[in-house]
Amino acid sequence: MKWIKRIAIVVLSCLALAFVVDFALNWWIAAKLPRIINRENDTPYQITYKDLDISLLGRNLTATEVVVVPKASLHSTKTKAGLYANIGRLEINGFGMWSILFGDRIKARNLIVEKPEVTLFKKNDRALDNAKSISSEVVKPFSKIITVSDVFLNHGSIQIIGLDNRRILAVANINIKLEGIAVTEETLSQKIPFTFRTYAVDCDSLFYQSNSFYHMVTRKIATTESGLSVKDFKMIPEFPRREFVNRLKQERDIYAIAAANINLNNMDWRFNGNDFAFHAQSLVLDDVNADIFRSKIPKDDPKKKKLYSEMLRNVPFALKIDTVLLRRSKIVYEEELDAGRGPGALTFSQFNMRVTGLQSGFRQTKMEDVNIKIDCRFMETSLLEVDWTFNVLDKADSFNIRGRFFDFPAERISPFTKPYLNATFKGSLDEVYFNFSGNDNGSKGDFAINYDDLKVSIYKKKQPKKKNKIVSAIANLFVKDDTKDKVTTAKVSVPRAQDRSFFNLLWKSMEEGLKKVLL
Numbered sequence: 001m002k003w004i005k006r007i008a009i010v011v012l013s014c015l016a017l018a019f020v021v022d023f024a025l026n027w028w029i030a031a032k033l034p035r036i037i038n039r040e041n042d043t044p045y046q047i048t049y050k051d052l053d054i055s056l057l058g059r060n061l062t063a064t065e066v067v068v069v070p071k072a073s074l075h076s077t078k079t080k081a082g083l084y085a086n087i088g089r090l091e092i093n094g095f096g097m098w099s100i101l102f103g104d105r106i107k108a109r110n111l112i113v114e115k116p117e118v119t120l121f122k123k124n125d126r127a128l129d130n131a132k133s134i135s136s137e138v139v140k141p142f143s144k145i146i147t148v149s150d151v152f153l154n155h156g157s158i159q160i161i162g163l164d165n166r167r168i169l170a171v172a173n174i175n176i177k178l179e180g181i182a183v184t185e186e187t188l189s190q191k192i193p194f195t196f197r198t199y200a201v202d203c204d205s206l207f208y209q210s211n212s213f214y215h216m217v218t219r220k221i222a223t224t225e226s227g228l229s230v231k232d233f234k235m236i237p238e239f240p241r242r243e244f245v246n247r248l249k250q251e252r253d254i255y256a257i258a259a260a261n262i263n264l265n266n267m268d269w270r271f272n273g274n275d276f277a278f279h280a281q282s283l284v285l286d287d288v289n290a291d292i293f294r295s296k297i298p299k300d301d302p303k304k305k306k307l308y309s310e311m312l313r314n315v316p317f318a319l320k321i322d323t324v325l326l327r328r329s330k331i332v333y334e335e336e337l338d339a340g341r342g343p344g345a346l347t348f349s350q351f352n353m354r355v356t357g358l359q360s361g362f363r364q365t366k367m368e369d370v371n372i373k374i375d376c377r378f379m380e381t382s383l384l385e386v387d388w389t390f391n392v393l394d395k396a397d398s399f400n401i402r403g404r405f406f407d408f409p410a411e412r413i414s415p416f417t418k419p420y421l422n423a424t425f426k427g428s429l430d431e432v433y434f435n436f437s438g439n440d441n442g443s444k445g446d447f448a449i450n451y452d453d454l455k456v457s458i459y460k461k462k463q464p465k466k467k468n469k470i471v472s473a474i475a476n477l478f479v480k481d482d483t484k485d486k487v488t489t490a491k492v493s494v495p496r497a498q499d500r501s502f503f504n505l506l507w508k509s510m511e512e513g514l515k516k517v518l519l
Contacts, residue, residue, distance in 0.1 A: 046071050061092040081123030088115035110150035120160045151178045173204040200224045213238055228264040250301040253294050260287035277318035288329035295336045304498045307397045309390045315360035324355035344420030351376040361392045382408040402435040427454035436509050442495040443505055447513020450487045479518050490516035
């Protein structure tokens with residue numbers, strides 16, 4: 001029986017030793033952790049908590065009611081910049097004891113953050129606007145406290161506040177999953193200050209103040225490494241139209257854009273050194289409503305307006321989207337000569353567009369053409385079809401655009417011509433065709449039309465509601481009232497005004513064709 005007693009003594013001694021070691025380790029870790037995560041940590045932030053529960057057996061640590069504040073804000077009420085957070089519950093799983101006992105950092109398998117409310121106050125205009133500032137002000141300080149492989153953030157809210165105490169960004173009910181995270185001195189110097197294997201992010205809504213003139217809002221957003229989905233996107237001007245115009249120093253389009261759904265499918269993005277590359281199989285935008293307004297009251301912007309081929313050629317990263325689809329949409333373009341007349345409006349409804357071969361010219365030596373096909377209802381009436389091609393690498397910026405529409409009542413163009421040209425038309429445009437080729441210097445091509453019983457009415461400049469009967473009668477003497485049921489063709493050659501857009505060149509080409517046929 002002596003050997004049984006000896007075994008029992010050994011077992012009890014081991015258990016007692018284990019208990020003592022466990023008690024000592026718990027006491028030591030409980031004493032060590034505050035020095036790692038509290039005010040003695042070597043970071044700009046103080047971290048406090050209400051309760052801290054440690055399980056050495058499960059290698060788990062749970063803290064409740066965690067509060068993060070910049071240390072500088074504790075000593076001065078005027079110092080506000082930095083990150084503030086209130087976290088309902090924070091759980092660290094699979095931590096390593098040696099990193100806690102003999103180091104100054106918690107290393108663990110994963111971090112779970114429940115219901116965090118995070119606010120970032122910018123300390124200057126450039127803070128948090130680029131990867132370096134995010135790395136130095138957010139990632140690097142907390143990587144000194146804890147490094148984990150996986151992060152799960154549940155039901156959080158995030159906002160960024162500018163120097164003027166206005167919201168720059170607000171995200172509601174955000175959920176983040178980052179797996180396979182690595183933070184090193186090398187990654188901290190890169191565009192994204194950490195690497196990861198997979199990610200998934202979703203939120204219920206987002207607000208973003210993109211600049212002093214616009215803010216963007218969305219409803220549901222969901223993204224993973226292979227796709228992005230956005231619901232109810234809106235780009236909203238900050239000011240009423242008249243105030244917006246008064247704030248402009250030069251002519252500029254004013255946009256109001258809404259989209260029911262935006263989807264990027266099978267996307268892949270990465271950094272190759274400092275070079276960013278983005279590729280997606282498709283970008284699909286459904287039920288877009290875009291209102292584009294331009295006032296001619298501000299002074300002209302004399303800078304050269306680049307054609308789309310040059311814009312894509314100069315994109316400073318590798319961008320490729322195989323197919324872009326715009327479906328069931330509406331585009332309204334309004335242009336105002338003076339505030340008294342109001343804007344002239346062109347409407348393109350039931351708008352569908354398919355773009356293939358969309359790609360930047362970054363580090364490319366050979367590319368297929370960008371091809372754009374459009375079908376829509378022009379002024380809510382006539383079917384308009386357009387086929388437009390250009391090549392991004394062509395430094396002459398050559399293009400071809402051709403289109404046609406049929407059975408168009410001329411009076412339907414009045415919402416544009418009445419305010420813009422002080423004139424209205426009657427009659428029927430039975431067939432209209434155009435085929436223009438051009439480049440950065442201008443366009444040439446054919447314009448063809450078949451119309452019946454065309455009449456023009458000119459209105460008085462100072463009394464735009466009253467018809468100028470004499471001038472109208474003279475104008476109708478010079479305008480051919482029909483084409484005798486035949487398609488009449490005119491050759492067009494128009495130089496490009498370098499301070500005007502591609503669509504101005506298209507309009508001037510069609511205007512030149514109309515003049516040659518009608519007069």
